Amino acid sequence: MKKRIYIFTGKGGVGKTSVAAAHAVKSAKEGYRTMLVSTDMAHNLGDLFEKKLGKEPESIAKNLCVYEIDPEYVMENDFEDMVKSLGKMLPQDAGTNLADYGMFPGMEELFALLKINEIYQSDNYDRIFVDCAPTGETLSLLKFPELLSWYMEKLFPVGKVAVRILSPIAKQFYKVELPNRAAMSDIEKLYLKLYDLQELLKNREVTSVRLVTVPEKMVVEETKRNYMYMNLYNYNVDGLYINRLLPKDVRNPFFDEWLKIQSNYKQQLYESFAALPIYEIPWYDEEVRGMKAVYRICNDALTTEDIFDTKEITQRESFEQTKDGYLLKLSLPFADKSEVDLFQSESEIVVKIGNFKRNIPLPNVLRSFAVTSGKMEEGTLLVEFERFGGQKDEL
Numbered sequence: 001m002k003k004r005i006y007i008f009t010g011k012g013g014v015g016k017t018s019v020a021a022a023h024a025v026k027s028a029k030e031g032y033r034t035m036l037v038s039t040d041m042a043h044n045l046g047d048l049f050e051k052k053l054g055k056e057p058e059s060i061a062k063n064l065c066v067y068e069i070d071p072e073y074v075m076e077n078d079f080e081d082m083v084k085s086l087g088k089m090l091p092q093d094a095g096t097n098l099a100d101y102g103m104f105p106g107m108e109e110l111f112a113l114l115k116i117n118e119i120y121q122s123d124n125y126d127r128i129f130v131d132c133a134p135t136g137e138t139l140s141l142l143k144f145p146e147l148l149s150w151y152m153e154k155l156f157p158v159g160k161v162a163v164r165i166l167s168p169i170a171k172q173f174y175k176v177e178l179p180n181r182a183a184m185s186d187i188e189k190l191y192l193k194l195y196d197l198q199e200l201l202k203n204r205e206v207t208s209v210r211l212v213t214v215p216e217k218m219v220v221e222e223t224k225r226n227y228m229y230m231n232l233y234n235y236n237v238d239g240l241y242i243n244r245l246l247p248k249d250v251r252n253p254f255f256d257e258w259l260k261i262q263s264n265y266k267q268q269l270y271e272s273f274a275a276l277p278i279y280e281i282p283w284y285d286e287e288v289r290g291m292k293a294v295y296r297i298c299n300d301a302l303t304t305e306d307i308f309d310t311k312e313i314t315q316r317e318s319f320e321q322t323k324d325g326y327l328l329k330l331s332l333p334f335a336d337k338s339e340v341d342l343f344q345s346e347s348e349i350v351v352k353i354g355n356f357k358r359n360i361p362l363p364n365v366l367r368s369f370a371v372t373s374g375k376m377e378e379g380t381l382l383v384e385f386e387r388f389g390g391q392k393d394e395l
């Protein structure tokens with residue numbers, strides 16, 4: 001059996017925690033060894049299950065463990081050596097709290113993700129459900145492993161000669177102490193862990209990202225952006241949950257307008273996300289608290305048999321050979337042509353949208369190729385490469 005990870009993301013308050021919990025409860029009921037873990041600093045799994053939770057995973061029902069990750073605790077207990085080595089490299093005047101360092105924003109959450117990787121590798125669980133912080137934070141978190149390993153490659157190429165050559169420059173420009181030999185191996189370990197983490201989270205057979213939304217203008221807009229960015233970073237989104245749908249037969253004139261608004265945005269969501277499986281969750285007459293309330297979601301919305309299956313909706317980025325050169329295809333649903341910027345350097349191509357950018361390493365064969373055109377076509381970015389000077393590729 002393939003072990004799986006499910007990441008629930010969406011704007012604050014839309015129902016991520018409730019929906020993630022419902023999946024976990026259902027999964028445990030089916031007999032799978034299930035872990036529900038929260039990386040949101042404002043934890044509320046304890047509230048949800050009406051249990052006081054500690055700093056370690058806790059079993060709360062048959063097959064069901066819940067775990068509110070405390071990143072500081074994890075950094076001290078599980079990654080002490082690495083954190084120390086990183087500390088040595090960072091600017092001296094930056095205080096003692098690693099999370100303060102500008103060079104590694106979001107560092108604490110990163111260790112929370114590394115912890116999830118450990119849980120996955122432990123083989124103690126079949127399914128891990130991740131209840132995330134609101135969209136913005138989650139996005140920066142999910143792009144982080146890639147970003148950080150990119151930094152590390154630039155600063156500490158995993159070849160020691162390069163490190164020596166880089167050293168004086170790195171010191172000057174980045175105000176960092178390069179690690180000594182012993183520390184270097186910790187840095188290398190961290191690098192490898194980050195690499196593993198990326199591979200795991202972007203492995204479409206392992207990790208599913210699920211979007212939670214409500215039928216309201218701002219949230220719908222944000223959900224589309226979120227979907228685009230998830231694609232930019234190559235995550236496999238394979239489900240959309242529309243939460244808080246008013247019952248159609250609600251008989252109170254106060255809700256007449258709200259029913260119209262909801263039906264309008266619900267329709268928009270169905271049109272925009274036609275490719276995704278969509279699940280509807282009613283607006284309940286109570287908060288989602290306690291097992292019974294969680295079961296309401298299971299019974300109302302998580303009824304399809306393939307709910308836990310991974311589905312390939314968009315494609316991972318690819319380089320294809322064409323008549324004149326190569327074509328890079330990157331799925332970017334809802335991206336507007338005018339907001340996508342492309343840059344090429346010797347070893348990578350940079351795709352920038354708003355505040356987000358992705359550095360896509362170029363395959364070696366493309367080092368002597370230049371970008372000749374870039375366009376958006378039906379939610380896919382197409383970038384053409386031709387050999388410098390338009391010569392034919394002769395081997």
Ligand SMILES: Nc1ncnc2c1ncn2[C@@H]1O[C@H](COP(=O)(O)OP(=O)(O)O)[C@@H](O)[C@H]1O
Binds near residue numbers: 014044244281289
């Ligand atoms: N379908 C629903 N009906 C009624 N209350 C809901 C529903 N979904 C979520 N809630 C309540 O809304 C609040 C926010 O939900 P939560 O799952 O914590 O959202 P998030 O994790 O996205 O911030 C909670 O108090 C929860 O009990």
Ligand SMILES: [Mg+2]
Binds near residue numbers: 016017018040044132
């Ligand atoms: Mg939450």
